[in-house]
Amino acid sequence: MYQEVILDHYKNPHGRGLRDGDAEVHHVNPTCGDEITLRVKYDGTTITDVSYEGQGCSISQASASVLNELLVGKELSDAQKIQETFLELMQSKGRIEPDDAMEEVLEDAVAFAGVSKYPARVKCALLSWMAWKDATAQALGGADAERKTA
Amino acid sequence: MYQEVILDHYKNPHGRGLRDGDAEVHHVNPTCGDEITLRVKYDGTTITDVSYEGQGCSISQASASVLNELLVGKELSDAQKIQETFLELMQSKGRIEPDDAMEEVLEDAVAFAGVSKYPARVKCALLSWMAWKDATAQALGGADAERKTA
Amino acid sequence: MTQLPGLLDTEAIRKDFPILDRQVHDGRKLVYLDNAATSQKPRQVLDALSEYYERYNANVHRGVHVLAEEATALYEGARDKVAEFINAPSRDEVIFTKNASESLNLVANMLGWADEPYRVDRETEIVITEMEHHSNIVPWQLLAQRTGAKLKWFGLTDDGRLDLSNIDEVITEKTKIVSFVLVSNILGTVNPVEAIVRRAQEVGALVCIDASQAAPHMPLDVQALQADFVAFTGHKMCGPTGIGVLWGRQELLEDLPPFLGGGEMIETVSMHSSTYAPAPHKFEAGTPPIAQAVGLGAAIDYLNSLGMDKILAHEQAITEYAVRRLTEVPDLRIIGPATAEERGAAISFTLGDIHPHDVGQVLDEQGIAVRVGHHCARPVCLRYGIPATTRASFYLYSTPAEIDALVEGLEHVRNFFG
């Protein structure tokens, strides 16, 4: 599961650190103590920044880095599509072999395909993505922004 | 386990019915609903009557009848010896083969030896004997006369 | 051999149950008619247990090693099987407990510690029935004592059915919870769920159904029942001992407080305070009965392979035959519905004034295993003025020949004590 891409992101994370934002959330994965504090900044429906700080395993750290790289600069609707595709991949229990179309959407994030075989680690990979979703709902006035990941 | 003697006592119980007494107790066997109300009458330390009324299986009924036959007219100390011997036999899990000495003490009650192999029925055989013990304690001023059989 | 329409192929089925070959009392073939107390287990279930321990055993959740992941997948897979078996809207509504008794206590305690609108307190009422198993009486008596709530109940008719004639007085605006048995373990009665649920919903009361004697014997659909909670127990449905189920509606499980505290049921713990995991984990403190859940899953596979509707048909045929044959026995009085309509496969009776203990013992000497006593439903015995009953209860491997053996055995009992 430890693809080179994942290790790279882990060792050299993109956009780490907390910067100014429209909303902030704090998510924890109670099973392992992974934590993330994440802020989103929007210009209308364009994501201008996703900044974060946290502790966790290589998977959760790399995933946050990939998220930052993928989503910053995107339109909300595109970002949502990426998030949904990533979620689908991660919940596939190793049954999805990413095809070209999926690779186009997910870019580096396809490297996480192997993680989906490890139920205990899926939550690590999703931690930042769930945090982003909540923060976005909060920033743009959506519901249940306070909900923690399960 | 159903010795002829037991069946006889069951079909023709001795001394059944409630008569005048110095103390009365009510015991139940919660597992099967067997119940007995038992009264003892003493003249000093001589047992002049054990009267009883109740419902229950052949074992508990026959046992009460045997008790009446054995104990009425006895001195308390002899009766206690009989009670203890009977208790020992019933708790023997079928391991005691009654010898002549035991037969002399227990008379008809040795017929219950086979019952001791059946844990679920031992309580039936002991119901009236425990009631008698409590009633006696109560009549003669002993302790914990109110305790129910477990 | 007696042939009845609707019977399962018991000859094949009985090969799956090693214990049914057992001989007792010097060579007498075991006739096991104590299925309402517990069922026997097919080899398929025993194999699943052994396989679990020999290949996958590990503590579940939170593990990153292979065994932990496999054990978790098996344990959670069993939850999926149960959810499907009872047609639960969501797998997260299935809570594993140790037995039906824990499941029922769990409901009582959730409500005892709940906030409004669920809270049971001195202003409120709890409704049960006179035909409940002690496990659906005592938890509510304890709750009533501890909260000051009033405990009320439906009485019984002479023919062993619920007396619902005063339903509007029993279930009132004050009622918070109505808990009743779907199939009585002592009378065999199948209760009219719809009428009770309708009235409960009218007054906004929750409904808890004790399906311990239903789940093993008939298709169970928690959505069709329209209940809020449904409890049952693994060991009566071909599963291992040590496992029970509580199904509860999701929003209730979200709102209601936890019962047992400990590992597995938490989200995050500090010395000062803790938060709880979402259901079902919130209600599963400590290492769960992992192997037992896996065994229950295998039992469900087994039941499904026969088909719950076929099992029901089999038992109806057997029960009808048993009622017919038993009514031929002189002095025998069935306690409960005297016909095979709306009744399950447990038949209680008295035999003249021969005490059930004696009936059971003499049957046992012939290799016939029945249960005698109050069957953990003493109020029913009080209601019918009897100290105890003898109960014969059937399952998917029961045969007409076993009924015949029972009837013969009872003749012998009558002669013996006659």
Next chain:
Amino acid sequence: MTQLPGLLDTEAIRKDFPILDRQVHDGRKLVYLDNAATSQKPRQVLDALSEYYERYNANVHRGVHVLAEEATALYEGARDKVAEFINAPSRDEVIFTKNASESLNLVANMLGWADEPYRVDRETEIVITEMEHHSNIVPWQLLAQRTGAKLKWFGLTDDGRLDLSNIDEVITEKTKIVSFVLVSNILGTVNPVEAIVRRAQEVGALVCIDASQAAPHMPLDVQALQADFVAFTGHKMCGPTGIGVLWGRQELLEDLPPFLGGGEMIETVSMHSSTYAPAPHKFEAGTPPIAQAVGLGAAIDYLNSLGMDKILAHEQAITEYAVRRLTEVPDLRIIGPATAEERGAAISFTLGDIHPHDVGQVLDEQGIAVRVGHHCARPVCLRYGIPATTRASFYLYSTPAEIDALVEGLEHVRNFFG
């Protein structure tokens, strides 16, 4: 192969455990170092389970037929074995539960509903420690919330031991109960029972000991401990899942109220009120984990056949070796006592800033099963300012070669993330 004095004949022993032959990840030999989470089961225990179901299975108590009597004798026989194993003054002091968590919740709930002098209420205090398993924290938090009692605890020293320096302020005249772990599942610390019990007795507080990590590993003598309650769990001591034990002093079990209500725990039931059976049955509602108790009995036979003192010596030798080898690994920091004195066979550590999840995963790829996370003792992680640890834990079948494999595995982890 490394030879250490005091080792058991693990070559012979490992043949009893089918799972230890398992290969994982394409042919890697399983190195199972997750014994503090759950132990593996010897064939003797699996055979006892199968035999129970294949020959004796019936519901216990109240039965007059052969199977019911045999099953009851086996179930109650298991109670005798447990009583002897822990040197209980009476077999009636041994209560079967589903796990240690239920045992601990049982104590908390007994006290919550008790009358004076046991009653826990807003005037009183509960004492635990910062190194408890969540199962010995959350029940007391719930009790404190629900009764208004104050929850206090002992902190930890930097080297992973209880800080008892302020014992007289922590345990006071207001203290009703002191509940603490005998051997920590995360730190490995063996706690000084005597000092705590002495102070508790001084102020008249009850003492509850969580022996979940002690019972499997060392001789346990409840009389020597002088505690009032001792809890442990079957699955960590070669027994099945789904079975736990609470031992309690007889007069307490007589005085304290029941917890779960239902079948088996009653003396007599009417709709209006019920009376309860004497202990231990008062605390065992519903059909008990019968097969699991029988399996636990077989596990105890197995442990006795090796000898608990020999098992302890084996584990001490292994632990000493492990501590020595692990301290050689660069960047490895043991969380808990850094020596083998007064410590059990569970060793937690961090490895530089590599997250334990990653350590565990890369070890797993090599076939080495360890546990990572907070080990249901999150306050310990908070105390030492770490998110989680990696924990290797040993048992009677663990070998020096497995420690060597662990150390090599850790080298590989360091290179991988270096």
